[in-house]
Amino acid sequence: MSGQIIAAETLTDGVTLxxxxxxxxSGAGGATVAAGLCEAGLDVILLEEGGYHxxxxxxxxxxxxxxxxxxxxxxxxxxxxxxxxxxGRNVGGGTTINWTTCYRTPARILRHWADRYGLEDLSEEKLxxxxxxxxxxxxxxxxxxxxxxxxNRRLLEGCRALGYQVHAVKRNVRGCANSGYCGLGxxxxxxxxxxxxxxxxxxxxxxxxxxxxxxxxxxxxxxKITSLNARVKRPxxxxxAGGGFTVKAKVFVCSGGAINSPALLLRSEIxxxxxxxxxxxxxxxxxxxxxYEQPIEGWSGAPQSIASHQFVDRGPAMGFFMEAPPLQPxxxxxxxxxxxxxxxxxxxxxxxxxxxxxxxxxxxxxxxPGGTVTLRRDGRIGVSYPTTPAxxxxxxxxxxxxxxxxxxxxxxxxxxxHPSPLELRGPQDVPSLKERxxxxxxxxxxxxxxxxxxxxxxxxxxxxxxxxxxxxxxDNLFVIDGSVLPTAxxxxxxxxxxxxxxxxxxxxxxAARGA
Amino acid sequence: xxxxxxxxxxxxxxxxxxxSIGGIGVSLSRTAPRSPRAPLQALDERQFAVxxxxxxxxxxxxxxxxxxxxxxxxxxxxxxxxxxxxxxAVELGMGLLLLENAVAALLLDGRPATFTRxxxxxxxxxxxxxQSSSLTLRRTIYKALNGLCTATYxxxxxxxxLVGYPGPGAHLGVKELP
Numbered sequence: 001m002s003g004q005i006i007a008a009e010t011l012t013d014g015v016t017l018x019x020x021x022x023x024x025x026s027g028a029g030g031a032t033v034a035a036g037l038c039e040a041g042l043d044v045i046l047l048e049e050g051g052y053h054x055x056x057x058x059x060x061x062x063x064x065x066x067x068x069x070x071x072x073x074x075x076x077x078x079x080x081x082x083x084x085x086x087x088g089r090n091v092g093g094g095t096t097i098n099w100t101t102c103y104r105t106p107a108r109i110l111r112h113w114a115d116r117y118g119l120e121d122l123s124e125e126k127l128x129x130x131x132x133x134x135x136x137x138x139x140x141x142x143x144x145x146x147x148x149x150x151x152n153r154r155l156l157e158g159c160r161a162l163g164y165q166v167h168a169v170k171r172n173v174r175g176c177a178n179s180g181y182c183g184l185g186x187x188x189x190x191x192x193x194x195x196x197x198x199x200x201x202x203x204x205x206x207x208x209x210x211x212x213x214x215x216x217x218x219x220x221x222x223x224k225i226t227s228l229n230a231r232v233k234r235p236x237x238x239x240x241a242g243g244g245f246t247v248k249a250k251v252f253v254c255s256g257g258a259i260n261s262p263a264l265l266l267r268s269e270i271x272x273x274x275x276x277x278x279x280x281x282x283x284x285x286x287x288x289x290x291x292y293e294q295p296i297e298g299w300s301g302a303p304q305s306i307a308s309h310q311f312v313d314r315g316p317a318m319g320f321f322m323e324a325p326p327l328q329p330x331x332x333x334x335x336x337x338x339x340x341x342x343x344x345x346x347x348x349x350x351x352x353x354x355x356x357x358x359x360x361x362x363x364x365x366x367x368x369p370g371g372t373v374t375l376r377r378d379g380r381i382g383v384s385y386p387t388t389p390a391x392x393x394x395x396x397x398x399x400x401x402x403x404x405x406x407x408x409x410x411x412x413x414x415x416x417x418h419p420s421p422l423e424l425r426g427p428q429d430v431p432s433l434k435e436r437x438x439x440x441x442x443x444x445x446x447x448x449x450x451x452x453x454x455x456x457x458x459x460x461x462x463x464x465x466x467x468x469x470x471x472x473x474x475d476n477l478f479v480i481d482g483s484v485l486p487t488a489x490x491x492x493x494x495x496x497x498x499x500x501x502x503x504x505x506x507x508x509x510x511a512a513r514g515a
Numbered sequence: 516x517x518x519x520x521x522x523x524x525x526x527x528x529x530x531x532x533x534x535s536i537g538g539i540g541v542s543l544s545r546t547a548p549r550s551p552r553a554p555l556q557a558l559d560e561r562q563f564a565v566x567x568x569x570x571x572x573x574x575x576x577x578x579x580x581x582x583x584x585x586x587x588x589x590x591x592x593x594x595x596x597x598x599x600x601x602x603x604a605v606e607l608g609m610g611l612l613l614l615e616n617a618v619a620a621l622l623l624d625g626r627p628a629t630f631t632r633x634x635x636x637x638x639x640x641x642x643x644x645x646q647s648s649s650l651t652l653r654r655t656i657y658k659a660l661n662g663l664c665t666a667t668y669x670x671x672x673x674x675x676x677l678v679g680y681p682g683p684g685a686h687l688g689v690k691e692l693p
Contacts, residue, residue: 060683063591063670073599081655084662179686187686236598299680329680333669339573339642339661344580347669351679378602419646419657441654 003038003203005052008213008232013243019045019208020512022228022249024215024264027093028497029481030255031194031202032134036505038205042512045247046202047213049233049260050090054195058185062330065184068235069097071259078371078385082440083284084334085383086448087257089235091211094257095193095494098448099182099304099326100171102140103491104131105499108313112364117486118458121467122500130499138172138192140495147178149301151354152324154292156306158356158409159322164310169323171302172494180300183326216244218252218268223475225252250515251476251508255501258450258483262373263381265454265464265471265479272472275464277373279455281363281488282385282447286395287325287335288402289346289355290411296354298327311401312361312490318368318394320358321490322405327355335417335444346415356406358398360391363452363487368394370488373453387439395438395445403430417444449493454483469504476515480504546615547631553590556597557604558611563589565611566660568631572638573664579677583664586671592663607663610656614645 011017023034026048034046053068066074069090076085088094105127113119134140145168148156159166176190189196203209214233218225228249232242254261262277270276303326312319325331332350336343347353362368371385399416406414407427415421418436423429436443457463460472465484471477480501482493489496549567551560558566567589576582583589596604613619620626620641626633630641645657668674675682 081658330666330670334666336665380600380602
């Protein structure tokens with residue numbers, strides 16, 4: 001059976017569609033579960049707020065790619081503007097624009113979930129077949145260290161010089177040309193994201209994929225969701241420009257990601273244990289740009305291929321892990337907090353600029369509880385993420401480690417992303433970092449990993465979903481995406497979401513067949 | 516490109532609106548005009564004039580690099596906002612008017628002049644005051660404006676050659692730089 005790709009604006013306004021299962025969101029969670037449902041013979045509608053874009057649409061220009069492929073045209077941020085939120089919005093979701101780094105969920109995180117949230121069902125042993133299945137489907141393999149680009153090589157050599165743990169990462173690519181444009185849509189169809197894997201699988205088994213379709217509200221009768229209202233949302237038009245439609249299904253699956261899924265539940269007035277939107281985790285990122293003698297050309301080569309987990313577990317203190325970003329001009333410049341001549345002087349040397357990232361692991365203790373997703377009065381989604389002393393301590397320590405690693409990697413000078421950047425000329429200047437303030441609106445902070453907000457817990461009185469991904473108090477509503485993660489992971493989250501979605505397939509199939 | 520905005524402002528739209536139009540009688544006629552070179556999509560002419568003034572201080576250009584105005588950065592930002600959720604432009608517009616507001620500047624900074632009428636040095640001092648202000652509202656507005664102007668400027672293909680960036684042509688079967 002062959003599926004259909006439908007632009008929502010071509011549907012008759014006000015039409016009602018019916019299916020067995022309606023999945024909202026086509027990223028790592030939604031597309032993976034949708035493929036399993038379709039292959040089991042279920043009639044599935046997959047709604048995606050963003051557009052359907054393929055290789056021919058990827059012109060690899062930042063001024064076009066971010067508005068086309070990212071949430072809020074690349075303008076998503078926390079309510080106070082302090083944290084820039086990079087998050088996909090397109091068919092394939094984050095997997096179309098992520099930097100391809102894949103890790104299984106660390107064992108210590110799974111143990112923490114079992115101890116704190118009763119998630120014994122998510123043990124290493126029980127998740128193993130799901131990781132293996134997705135690794136085979138997405139061709140997740142270690143990227144050879146010798147292919148690391150110069151920016152990642154600085155991280156590798158810096159860590160080795162300091163005796164820090166460092167390793168090559170695994171990536172979901174096949175025939176990668178090492179172009180460096182992963183974040184702007186793969187120009188070679190090498191990235192094995194949902195766009196090229198599970199979505200074609202599902203389409204081959206009859207999926208109806210409707211893009212430019214924003215899920216507005218789930219309508220419930222008692223403990224059963226009966227329908228979903230959606231509206232047309234073209235990326236190049238104001239949101240009130242289009243019409244709407246309704247989907248009736250036996251089962252509904254929210255897979256909009258850790259910000260949009262909680263927002264959909266809140267709009268639908270579904271809030272078990274009053275925890276929807278709470279404990280939103282962002283893996284807050286701080287960065288250290290530096291100038292090197294040799295060309296770095298950080299726009300070229302796989303953007304992320306080396307990582308260090310030396311500081312990911314700092315006991316009671318907040319940990320962080322180190323990776324590297326791509327450095328096309330806009331992304332490289334976007335962290336600059338200062339302005340004027342200083343900005344031009346530094347960025348004019350872009351060819352010699354390298355950047356290392358520290359990605360902070362939130363949600364593992366009461367001292368870093370994360371933020372909150374809310375609905376604003378005008379209907380837009382709000383994300384607040386208050387600072388805590390533990391977070392500020394981590395930012396401070398991470399800056400120091402980034403600076404030491406940067407110089408050990410050969411940098412001749414580094415700058416901080418403060419409003420008045422602090423310039424460091426060598427490791428002797430690192431102690432001066434302590435003079436600066438750290439926290440929201442004190443320096444640039446980013447997130448590319450959004451988690452939590454619909455926390456999973458075995459305790460019916462704690463959490464939004466149970467270990468079967470079913471929303472508490474709802475018979476036919478599931479959440480399958482990064483929002484169910486009870487804590488941040490300390491690794492890039494996409495592979496964990498793939499595995500959880502793969503594990504959830506039979507749970508949803510059973511629900512649909514039993515309905 | 517990262518527009519920080521939102522009620523951010525800690526005051527919400529209502530409070531921000533009141534602040535931004537406060538003293539309008541003093542400041543409205545004193546905004547130095549900058550004529551947009553394309554029809555405005557989201558901002559009004561006064562907001563555009565303030566944005567243009569800010570953009571040219573964020574990325575002023577020099578003997579090597581064009582200015583933000585040279586690269587049509589204000590018009591590009593307005594066009595992007597015109598395709599975004601309407602609330603974004605509303606809040607950014609209010610932030611621009613607050614920066615321009617002479618009465619607020621007089622009360623808080625002792626500066627009885629609109630931002631657009633200040634000389635370049637005074638504009639830089641104002642932006643520095645806002646970027647490290649004790650008022651969250653001001654830091655949020657600065658970060659929004661700085662982020663938008665910086666990202667829009669450095670995403671312009673005109674600067675690729677100037678920073679040694681070859682562009683993506685090799686991966687698109689295109690040999691020539693723009």
